[in-house]
Amino acid sequence: MSVSPAVPSTRANQPQRGWYKRNEIAITPWLFLLPAMIFFAVYVIMPIGQSFWISFHEWDGLGEKTWVGTAHYERLLGWGDANIDRKFETSFWNNLRWLVLYLLAIPAGLFIALFLNQTVTGIRFYKSMFFFPFVISQVVVGLVFSWFYLPREGLLNAVLGIFGAGPVNILGDPSLATYGIIAAGLWPQTAYCMILYLTGLNAVDPEQVEAARLDGAKGHKMLWYVILPQLKPATFIAFVVTIIGALRSFDLISVMTNGGPFGSTRVLSFYMFEESLSEFGFRMGFGAAIAVVLFFIMLGFIAYFLYSMYRDEKAAQ
Amino acid sequence: MHSILKTSLAALVAAGVTASSVAADGHSLSGELNIISDMSNPAPRAVMEGMAADFDALHPELEVNLTIVDREAWKTQIRNALGANPPDVVNWYAANRMRPYVDAGLFADISDLWAEPAFDALASTKGAMTLDGAQWGVPYTYYQWGVYYRKDIFDQYGLSEPTNWEEEMANCQVLLDNGVKCYTIGTKFLWTAGGWFDYINSRTNGYDFHVSLASGEVEWTDPRVRETFANWRQLIDMGAFIDDHQTYSWQEALPFMVNGEAASYLMGNFAVAAMRDGGLTDEQLDFYQFPVINPDVDFAEDAPTDTFHIPSGAQNMDAAKEFLRFVTSADVQTEINSGSGLGQLPVNANASIDDDKFLAEGFDMLSNNAGGGIMQFFDRDFDAEMASVGMEGLQEFMVFPDNLDDILMRLEETRQRIYN
Numbered sequence: 001m002s003v004s005p006a007v008p009s010t011r012a013n014q015p016q017r018g019w020y021k022r023n024e025i026a027i028t029p030w031l032f033l034l035p036a037m038i039f040f041a042v043y044v045i046m047p048i049g050q051s052f053w054i055s056f057h058e059w060d061g062l063g064e065k066t067w068v069g070t071a072h073y074e075r076l077l078g079w080g081d082a083n084i085d086r087k088f089e090t091s092f093w094n095n096l097r098w099l100v101l102y103l104l105a106i107p108a109g110l111f112i113a114l115f116l117n118q119t120v121t122g123i124r125f126y127k128s129m130f131f132f133p134f135v136i137s138q139v140v141v142g143l144v145f146s147w148f149y150l151p152r153e154g155l156l157n158a159v160l161g162i163f164g165a166g167p168v169n170i171l172g173d174p175s176l177a178t179y180g181i182i183a184a185g186l187w188p189q190t191a192y193c194m195i196l197y198l199t200g201l202n203a204v205d206p207e208q209v210e211a212a213r214l215d216g217a218k219g220h221k222m223l224w225y226v227i228l229p230q231l232k233p234a235t236f237i238a239f240v241v242t243i244i245g246a247l248r249s250f251d252l253i254s255v256m257t258n259g260g261p262f263g264s265t266r267v268l269s270f271y272m273f274e275e276s277l278s279e280f281g282f283r284m285g286f287g288a289a290i291a292v293v294l295f296f297i298m299l300g301f302i303a304y305f306l307y308s309m310y311r312d313e314k315a316a317q
Numbered sequence: 318m319h320s321i322l323k324t325s326l327a328a329l330v331a332a333g334v335t336a337s338s339v340a341a342d343g344h345s346l347s348g349e350l351n352i353i354s355d356m357s358n359p360a361p362r363a364v365m366e367g368m369a370a371d372f373d374a375l376h377p378e379l380e381v382n383l384t385i386v387d388r389e390a391w392k393t394q395i396r397n398a399l400g401a402n403p404p405d406v407v408n409w410y411a412a413n414r415m416r417p418y419v420d421a422g423l424f425a426d427i428s429d430l431w432a433e434p435a436f437d438a439l440a441s442t443k444g445a446m447t448l449d450g451a452q453w454g455v456p457y458t459y460y461q462w463g464v465y466y467r468k469d470i471f472d473q474y475g476l477s478e479p480t481n482w483e484e485e486m487a488n489c490q491v492l493l494d495n496g497v498k499c500y501t502i503g504t505k506f507l508w509t510a511g512g513w514f515d516y517i518n519s520r521t522n523g524y525d526f527h528v529s530l531a532s533g534e535v536e537w538t539d540p541r542v543r544e545t546f547a548n549w550r551q552l553i554d555m556g557a558f559i560d561d562h563q564t565y566s567w568q569e570a571l572p573f574m575v576n577g578e579a580a581s582y583l584m585g586n587f588a589v590a591a592m593r594d595g596g597l598t599d600e601q602l603d604f605y606q607f608p609v610i611n612p613d614v615d616f617a618e619d620a621p622t623d624t625f626h627i628p629s630g631a632q633n634m635d636a637a638k639e640f641l642r643f644v645t646s647a648d649v650q651t652e653i654n655s656g657s658g659l660g661q662l663p664v665n666a667n668a669s670i671d672d673d674k675f676l677a678e679g680f681d682m683l684s685n686n687a688g689g690g691i692m693q694f695f696d697r698d699f700d701a702e703m704a705s706v707g708m709e710g711l712q713e714f715m716v717f718p719d720n721l722d723d724i725l726m727r728l729e730e731t732r733q734r735i736y737n
Binding site for chain 1: 392393396399400417418420421422423505506507560561563564696701702704705709710712713716727
């Protein structure tokens with residue numbers, strides 16, 4: 001006669017909960033974040049670190065690196081007894097010109113958006129025509145404008161000729177060339193801001209407009225106190241993309257003047273490319289030092305954006 | 318044109334010209350031969366494809382893979398191409414342009430190839446391929462520089478080819494008085510101004526001085542350099558060059574000459590094809606050697622050489638070397654540099670030159686009237702950084718000659734940083 005146990009053991013039948021199961025809540029978010037974090041680390045964080053590291057070396061991109069400490073920064077920024085690097089100085093001021101003047105795209109985009117925000121026959125067609133410059137490549141924009149500016153055959157001088165104004169060679173004049181390129185860049189950038197504002201205008205609350213109208217608001221008062229506050233998210237995005245666009249002005253410069261005449265249209269990113277990656281550029285260390293300086297300039301803007309986004313979110317809570 | 322070239326090259330193959338050298342090796346080549354070429358313009362591309370196909374046909378067990386990269390893009394891509402998994406043969410340029418790759422050990426030393434008797438025929442270009450006492454590649458073509466001019470315009474105003482600086486200036490004055498610019502030039506991409514500097518400097522101070530300046534032994538603020546710029550300035554102050562040249566590429570400057578608004582162009586022989594395409598006939602076009610400035614110095618000429626190299630990491634070294642022998646052999650040289658091919662000068666002394674008046678004149682000039690020496694060109698003779706800063710300064714000088722002091726100071730600062 002066999003004796004069965006008084007209490008059947010359930011333990012063996014019920015499997016032990018796995019380590020993952022026990023920590024599921026804590027781990028799962030990290031698992032979802034992991035791919036993004038790996039890519040961000042490999043493609044963003046590590047290259048930044050490498051740039052810092054390379055900027056302390058003399059390196060032609062092919063052979064061995066030699067440690068030179070902060071020599072590149074001394075040359076670039078004119079620390080110690082060295083004079084400030086003149087190409088760097090020009091590039092830096094050009095970068096500032098780009099940042100300030102490129103912002104004109106925002107009011108221009110707003111103006112066109114207000115103008116196009118109406119219902120007439122074929123408005124979709126007009127809108128798409130205004131949006132057109134943003135669709136075509138920056139390289140094409142650059143080419144078109146460099147033909148437009150041509151000193152003899154260009155359309156600009158033909159038009160100026162009608163009014164009796166003398167021919168100007170905008171891209172050949174070191175004091176005008178940068179402004180000429182910025183004007184070319186504003187063409188697609190205005191279209192971009194216009195689209196942002198057009199979508200923003202769709203979200204404007206008609207009841208508020210109605211109420212404002214009953215209170216007697218019209219014209220620029222209506223725009224300034226009623227419409228614009230509602231467009232604030234669109235303005236913020238337009239501001240961000242325009243600043244980023246201004247810092248990415250590389251392709252237009254490369255196509256239109258190649259940094260010339262005599263280097264007067266260089267910006268920091270173009271200078272970096274020229275020093276380290278172009279036909280005669282074998283100075284990776286110096287190029288990396290320029291990149292690091294550019295990084296800190298951009299960091300200033302990024303910090304400002306992050307801060308204002310944080311502030312807005314806090315206010316919304 | 319392509320098929321003509323191919324058939325004629327194939328005929329060469331049939332004649333067994335190069336096959337004999339293979340037989341002499343006693344073993345046949347096998348495996349793969351990977352070539353990356355920058356001969357991307359239509360005519361050079363056809364030449365390169367023809368050469369690769371014929372070399373492939375010569376060696377049945379060898380598989381020739383040809384990749385053609387855009388010529389401008391190759392100038393920056395070569396670094397990556399030589400780094401990991403390099404091909405067996407690449408295109409590049411002679412003289413100091415090889416320096417970074419030689420220093421980094423990325424080009425193979427092929428001095429053994431140059432020691433072979435067949436390479437004696439290439440002796441004239443050996444200097445340009447030599448760095449640190451060894452040879453790092455072989456040339457496949459070169460071309461003369463000089464002044465290409467509109468003979469019909471010269472005839473119209475009763476001018477003749479100038480032989481010295483006074484005649485040059487006098488000619489120019491006549492042209493300017495008649496509303497024709499003396500020279501067209503497009504300096505947007507800077508290097509064209511380098512040609513002018515090479516010529517005026519070597520004519521003023523001689524080849525040896527030019528070489529010392531290129532190798533950083535002479536200060537840019539030296540009075541002899543200033544003399545060069547003073548001579549150049551005479552032309553600039555006359556208004557000899559077209560206006561707004563800083564906005565044009567060298568091709569965009571061509572219409573001035575084709576339309577008769579400018580009478581001449583200091584250029585390499587490759588410009589002839591473009592001028593003919595523009596509608597100028599050989600009766601309208603002619604060529605003269607850059608005139609004497611200082612009678613005490615001998616003629617030095619720009620004659621840039623384009624080259625083939627073997628990366629040090631090449632997988633199939635034997636086949637690569639055989640390909641270089643093939644490319645430089647007299648018959649292949651005759652064929653690829655002919656008017657239907659590259660239309661340039663062959664590097665092999667035993668090759669024959671195509672029946673073209675510019676090639677004939679250029680070859681004669683380089684063989685008999687370049688006693689000073691052969692320069693490769695500003696951007697190949699000078700260190701890379703010096704060349705880029707230098708050419709920018711030259712462009713600025715051509716537009717604002719008054720900035721000369723500032724420009725020279727900048728160049729001197731760069732020289733001291735690079736060479737000290």
